[in-house]
Amino acid sequence: MTQFRGKFTNGLDKKGRCSVPASFRARLGGDALVLRRSVSPDHLYIEAWPVSQFDAASRDTNPLNPLSPAQDAEDYAYIVDVAEVTPDPDGRIILPRDFIDYAGLTDEVAFLGRLNWFELWQPAAAERRIEEARRAIATRAAAA
Numbered sequence: 001m002t003q004f005r006g007k008f009t010n011g012l013d014k015k016g017r018c019s020v021p022a023s024f025r026a027r028l029g030g031d032a033l034v035l036r037r038s039v040s041p042d043h044l045y046i047e048a049w050p051v052s053q054f055d056a057a058s059r060d061t062n063p064l065n066p067l068s069p070a071q072d073a074e075d076y077a078y079i080v081d082v083a084e085v086t087p088d089p090d091g092r093i094i095l096p097r098d099f100i101d102y103a104g105l106t107d108e109v110a111f112l113g114r115l116n117w118f119e120l121w122q123p124a125a126a127e128r129r130i131e132e133a134r135r136a137i138a139t140r141a142a143a144a
Contacts, residue, residue: 003027004113007130009123011108016095018109024118025091032086033093036078037102038119043129045112046095046103046120051084053116095120 008021020028034054038045049057067075085093095105103122110126112119121129 003115004118005115006113007126008111009108010111012095012100012105016097016100017092018095018120019090019092020087021111022091024111024113025087028087032084034082034084035095035099035120036082037099039077044103044125045122046099047117048120049117 004024004027006021006023008024010019010021012018020033028050031050031052034049034051036047036049038047083096083099085095087093095109103120104125105120105122108123110121110123112121112126112130119126
């Protein structure tokens with residue numbers, strides 16, 4: 001299983017190009033990425049899934065069985081509203097402008113490993129999220 005770990009910050013140029021961290025590229029093994037917007041209303045970032053992981057997690061559908069309203073909404077959010085990108089030989093990807101705007105990215109991107117996938121954040125927002133997670137863990141530990 002591909003596992004992405006750690007936190008890295010790389011530049012983002014005016015054309016929307018950024019370099020995927022070297023350790024993440026090594027784990028991709030040439031696989032393309034499926035990008036999608038975060039589903040959290042509190043945190044705006046981009047999820048990056050290796051195509052093979054994304055495809056393995058996708059459900060098969062039977063065209064003779066209509067989708068439920070929940071499945072239909074999931075298709076629009078998770079399957080239709082995505083972008084597929086392939087790193088170039090130098091490990092760079094081009095982020096779509098609407099994804100850049102959604103995540104509030106400017107000249108840098110924070111890459112956060114999440115085991116099967118990784119996330120692309122505005123660096124200050126990523127730090128706030130990490131600190132928020134640390135506080136939540138400390139609160140749970142203090143209550144135990």
